[in-house]
Amino acid sequence: MSLKDHPILKAAKGEKTDYTPIWIMRQAGRYSARYREIRAKAGSFMDLCRNPELAAEVTLIPIEEIGVDAAILFSDILVPVEKMGINVSFVEGKGPVLEPKIETLEDVDRLKVPEPERDLPYVLETIQIIKKRLTDRPLIGFSGAPFTLASYMLEGGSSRNYIAAKSTMWNRPQLWDALMSKLTDTVIEYLSAQIKAGVDLVQIFDSWMGVLAKEDYETFVFPYTEKIVNELKKRHPETPIIHFGVNAGHLLEVNNRLNVDVLGLDWKTEIPFALKRIDKSIQGNLDPVALFADEKTIEEKVRKILEEGMKARGHIFNLGHGILPKTDPEKAKFLVETVHRVSRELRR
Amino acid sequence: MSLKDHPILKAAKGEKTDYTPIWIMRQAGRYSARYREIRAKAGSFMDLCRNPELAAEVTLIPIEEIGVDAAILFSDILVPVEKMGINVSFVEGKGPVLEPKIETLEDVDRLKVPEPERDLPYVLETIQIIKKRLTDRPLIGFSGAPFTLASYMLEGGSSRNYIAAKSTMWNRPQLWDALMSKLTDTVIEYLSAQIKAGVDLVQIFDSWMGVLAKEDYETFVFPYTEKIVNELKKRHPETPIIHFGVNAGHLLEVNNRLNVDVLGLDWKTEIPFALKRIDKSIQGNLDPVALFADEKTIEEKVRKILEEGMKARGHIFNLGHGILPKTDPEKAKFLVETVHRVSRELRR
Numbered sequence: 001m002s003l004k005d006h007p008i009l010k011a012a013k014g015e016k017t018d019y020t021p022i023w024i025m026r027q028a029g030r031y032s033a034r035y036r037e038i039r040a041k042a043g044s045f046m047d048l049c050r051n052p053e054l055a056a057e058v059t060l061i062p063i064e065e066i067g068v069d070a071a072i073l074f075s076d077i078l079v080p081v082e083k084m085g086i087n088v089s090f091v092e093g094k095g096p097v098l099e100p101k102i103e104t105l106e107d108v109d110r111l112k113v114p115e116p117e118r119d120l121p122y123v124l125e126t127i128q129i130i131k132k133r134l135t136d137r138p139l140i141g142f143s144g145a146p147f148t149l150a151s152y153m154l155e156g157g158s159s160r161n162y163i164a165a166k167s168t169m170w171n172r173p174q175l176w177d178a179l180m181s182k183l184t185d186t187v188i189e190y191l192s193a194q195i196k197a198g199v200d201l202v203q204i205f206d207s208w209m210g211v212l213a214k215e216d217y218e219t220f221v222f223p224y225t226e227k228i229v230n231e232l233k234k235r236h237p238e239t240p241i242i243h244f245g246v247n248a249g250h251l252l253e254v255n256n257r258l259n260v261d262v263l264g265l266d267w268k269t270e271i272p273f274a275l276k277r278i279d280k281s282i283q284g285n286l287d288p289v290a291l292f293a294d295e296k297t298i299e300e301k302v303r304k305i306l307e308e309g310m311k312a313r314g315h316i317f318n319l320g321h322g323i324l325p326k327t328d329p330e331k332a333k334f335l336v337e338t339v340h341r342v343s344r345e346l347r348r
Numbered sequence: 349m350s351l352k353d354h355p356i357l358k359a360a361k362g363e364k365t366d367y368t369p370i371w372i373m374r375q376a377g378r379y380s381a382r383y384r385e386i387r388a389k390a391g392s393f394m395d396l397c398r399n400p401e402l403a404a405e406v407t408l409i410p411i412e413e414i415g416v417d418a419a420i421l422f423s424d425i426l427v428p429v430e431k432m433g434i435n436v437s438f439v440e441g442k443g444p445v446l447e448p449k450i451e452t453l454e455d456v457d458r459l460k461v462p463e464p465e466r467d468l469p470y471v472l473e474t475i476q477i478i479k480k481r482l483t484d485r486p487l488i489g490f491s492g493a494p495f496t497l498a499s500y501m502l503e504g505g506s507s508r509n510y511i512a513a514k515s516t517m518w519n520r521p522q523l524w525d526a527l528m529s530k531l532t533d534t535v536i537e538y539l540s541a542q543i544k545a546g547v548d549l550v551q552i553f554d555s556w557m558g559v560l561a562k563e564d565y566e567t568f569v570f571p572y573t574e575k576i577v578n579e580l581k582k583r584h585p586e587t588p589i590i591h592f593g594v595n596a597g598h599l600l601e602v603n604n605r606l607n608v609d610v611l612g613l614d615w616k617t618e619i620p621f622a623l624k625r626i627d628k629s630i631q632g633n634l635d636p637v638a639l640f641a642d643e644k645t646i647e648e649k650v651r652k653i654l655e656e657g658m659k660a661r662g663h664i665f666n667l668g669h670g671i672l673p674k675t676d677p678e679k680a681k682f683l684v685e686t687v688h689r690v691s692r693e694l695r696r
Binding site: 161162163166167170171210211212213214215216247249250267268269270273287288289290292293294297304324326 | 509510511514515518519558559560561562563564595597598615616617618621635636637638640641642645652672674
C-alpha cells in the first residue's frame with residue numbers, strides 16, 4: 001500500500017476507508033514507562049526535544065506499544081518560540097516558564113522569525129530519522145497556532161484567565177498585530193520546513209482559542225490562522241491540515257471557513273452538533289478521562305462516536321484532548337483495538 | 349417600590365423592566381480593598397463565612413461600592429459540605445482541600461445531611477442581618493449543585509481533569525448514586541432554609557458541569573439537579589431559581605428542561621445561540637477579563653450583550669464567570685453604570 005492510500009490521509013481528504021483510523025494526542029507521553037525511561041536519560045524536556053535520535057525513538061513508541069495508525073513528531077509547541085529569542089524552561093508542577101515576557105513593541109521587534117533549516121535543524125533531522133524507520137504509516141507534524149503561542153509569551157507561561165493576552169489584544173492592537181504577525185510567519189516557515197523534511201500531514205494546535213468569545217476570536221485570531229493555512233495550501237497543496245483546540249464548539253462555524261481538511265473536536269462538542277456546522281472531516285472526540293472507565297463503558301462510548309463519525313465527510317478517531325499521564329497503557333491499547341474492530345464491524 | 353417589583357425579580361420572571369439589572373458573581377470578593385481588610389481581621393476564610401456580622405458586612409460592600417442591583421450572600425459552596433462531616437480548609441495558591449476524600453460506600457454512609465437550623469445557624473443569621481439592613485434590593489442565596497460538590501469531595505479539592513469524579517460515575521454507579529442523593533437532599537434543605545430565612549432568589553452553581561460530555565451529564569447529573577429544582581418549586585413557588593455553570597453551551601438544551609427561571613451563560617455561549625435553544629430568562633455574559641480592557645471596549649461589549657439580551661424572555665446582566673481578584677474596582681463600577689445607562693437608552 002502506498003502511504004497516500006493510508007486511511008488517515010484518505011479520511012482527512014474525505015475518501016472512504018475500510019476502518020476508522022486512530023492516533024492519540026500526546027500518544028508518546030508520560031503514560032508510557034518506556035517514554036519515562038528515555039526522558040530520564042535525556043536531561044531536560046527541551047534537551048529531549050533537541051535530540052533527534054531520542055526524539056525519533058520516543059515518536060515511534062506508541063506505534064509499537066499501542067498500535068496507532070500514525071506517529072506524531074515528538075516535540076513541543078514552544079520549541080520554535082525558544083528560537084525566537086525567548087528562554088523556555090519546564091518547571092515541575094508549574095508547566096512552561098517563558099522569559100522574558102513580551103510587554104512592549106520593542107520586545108516584539110527583538111523577536112526573530114526562526115529559519116528552520118538553520119535554527120531548528122534537530123527537528124528536521126528527527127523527521128528524517130523517523131521517516132526512514134516508519135515506512136508504512138504517516139508521520140504527523142505540528143505547530144502551535146499564533147494565539148496559543150502569543151498567550152504563553154505574554155503571560156510568561158500557562159495561564160488561568162489569559163488577562164495579559166486578552167488585554168493586549170483589546171488595549172494594544174498594534175503590539176498585538178506585530179506579535180501575531182511574527183508568529184504567523186514563524187508558523188508558516190516551521191510547518192513548511194516540516195513538510196519538506198517529510199511529514200505527511202500537519203496539525204495546528206490552537207489549544208486555548210476556546211477561552212475567547214466568538215467575536216474576539218474572529219477579529220483578533222482567525223485572520224492570522226487563515227493566513228497560515230492559505231500559505232501552506234499554496235506551497236504544499238497535497239498535505240492535509242488538521243486544526244484543533246478545546247472548549248471551542250462556539251467557534252466551529254468560524255473555523256469551518258479555514259481551508260483545512262480536518263477540524264478536531266473535544267469531547268464536549270457533540271459530533272451531530274458539529275456536523276450541522278461544518279463540512280470538513282472531523283477528528284476526535286473521546287473524553288480522555290474515559291480511559292479510566294471499565295472496558296464496557298469505553299466500548300459503548302467508542303461505538304457511539306464511530307456511528308456518529310460515519311456521517312462525517314471523513315473521520316480520524318482521537319481523544320478530545322491529550323492522553324493523561326496516569327492512563328493505563330493497556331487501556332490505550334484497548335482503545336485502538338476497539339476503534340479498529342468496531343469501525344470495521346459498522347462498515348459491514 | 350415593593351421588592352417584588354424589583355427589576356431583578358421581574359427579569360427572572362420574564363416581566364418587562366425599565367433597565368437591565370446587574371449583579372456580579374464574586375462581587376463581594378478579593379478585588380475590593382474593604383473586603384481584604386475585613387477578611388484579614390476575620391481569621392481564616394471559613395471563619396469569615398461562619399461570622400454573621402462580618403459576612404453580612406462583606407455581603408453589602410458591592411451595593412455601596414459599585415452599585416449593583418442585588419446582594420449575594422457571602423459564603424462558599426463548601427460551607428454545607430463541612431457540616432456533612434468533611435474537613436474543609438483553604439490553602440493559599442492551592443484552593444480548597446477536603447479531608448478525608450470520599451472513596452468507599454462506607455465513606456458516603458458516614459456523611460450527614462445537615463439540618464440548616466441546627467448545623468448552619470450562622471448562614472441563616474447572616475441572611476437575617478442582611479435583610480434588616482438591605483431593604484430596597486433583593487438578596488440572592490446560593491448553593492453548589494451535587495455534581496460540583498461531589499467533584500470536590502471525590503477529588504479532595506479542585507481538579508484539572510476530574511478523573512476521580514468521572515471514574516466513580518462510570519465505574520461505581522452505586523457509590524455515585526449514594527453520594528449524589530445525599531448531596532441532593534443537602535442542597536434542597538440548605539436552599540429551602542435560606543429562602544425561609546429571607547433570600548429573594550437563589551442561584552445553583554454547577555460550576556464544573558461543563559467538563560462532562562452531554563450524555564454523561566444527562567445520565568449522571570441532570571436527574572439530581574432536576575429533583576432539587578422540582579422540590580424547591582413545590583415548597584417555594586414564588587422564589588426564582590437561577591442555574592449556572594461555565595463551558596456549558598453544549599448542555600443548554602438539557603438544562604432548559606429544568607424548572608428554573610433563569611439560565612446563566614458564560615462569555616463563550618453567545619446569546620443568539622442560547623436563545624435558539626432555551627426559553628428561560630438569561631443571565632450573563634461578559635468575559636470577566638473584559639474589565640481589564642479600556643472603557644470604550646467595555647462599553648461596546650456591554651452594548652452588544654444588552655441588545656442581544658433584549659430578545660430574551662428576561663435578562664439579568666452579569667459576568668460570564670466570577671469577577672477576578674485583580675480587577676480595578678473602578679472598572680466594576682463603570683460596568684454597572686454602563687449597563688444601567690445603555691439599557692435605559694436601548695429601551696427608548
